[in-house]
């Protein structure tokens with residue numbers, strides 16, 4: 052197995068950032084943090100985050116003076132919190148920003164999916180938070196109830212409708228998705244979708260629907276996709292997944308039988324593997340697992356190690 056066995060927390064899960072959520076309404080507090088000369092401004096450009104090349108890869112921040120000229124009403128500053136005594140704010144750089152000339156050589160905007168495991172827990176978590184909130188701002192410029200413009204309030208954590216007759220307050224959205232590692236005695240079920248890279252297998256996952264509990268969603272998704280009935284559905288861990296606005300909630304469960312019946316629209320193939328069979332397939336290169344970034348990787352890895 053390739054992943055980092057020492058990792059206790061999922062990538063992007065909260066680091067040591069203090070969100071100071073109670074002070075978002077305190078304009079004096081926010082202004083003081085904004086003008087703290089040490090403050091870090093986290094740009095997000097086309098859903099990508101800024102890093103400096105090198106080993107290890109490093110997060111890169113802007114100063115207030117660098118960030119201020121780029122702010123607009125539709126891309127306001129968002130207060131993220133305080134990390135190691137330093138206030139952090141996120142903001143969106145416009146798509147047309149000349150990023151190649153704005154930043155020194157060696158600094159680039161990268162997709163967090165590609166760099167998440169290369170950052171520290173704090174950096175990865177901060178970047179995921181920034182990316183998710185900037186995306187929410189971009190997609191909630193207008194009120195979903197009456198169609199009027201919204202404006203940013205509470206340091207970027209509320210978008211309020213500007214129509215006085217409506218005045219609806221919109222809050223950041225997170226879409227819940229379940230992901231489950233299914234076992235039967237010494238076997239683990241791996242599935243693949245036809246759109247995935249050749250040979251890649253992972254665990255069953257799907258979105259929570261309104262009116263469902265998380266364990267309802269686990270049972271329904273697995274029944275729909277594999278026809279398998281589950282027992283002992285247990286919570287494992289969760290992972291913020293800002294692609295663009297999800298949280299992956301991980302479970303383990305046991306199937307009551309090995310006989311599955313696939314929904315071919317969702318799942319192209321499924322296999323039951325023992326730890327030994329999985330080792331052999333990985334060595335042969337006939338099977339690939341999800342990247343170490345994902346909770347799917349951790350679920351599989353934890354199961355694998357439980358047999359060591």
Ligand SMILES: [Zn+2]
Nearest residue numbers: 194197212217
């Ligand atoms: Zn409205």
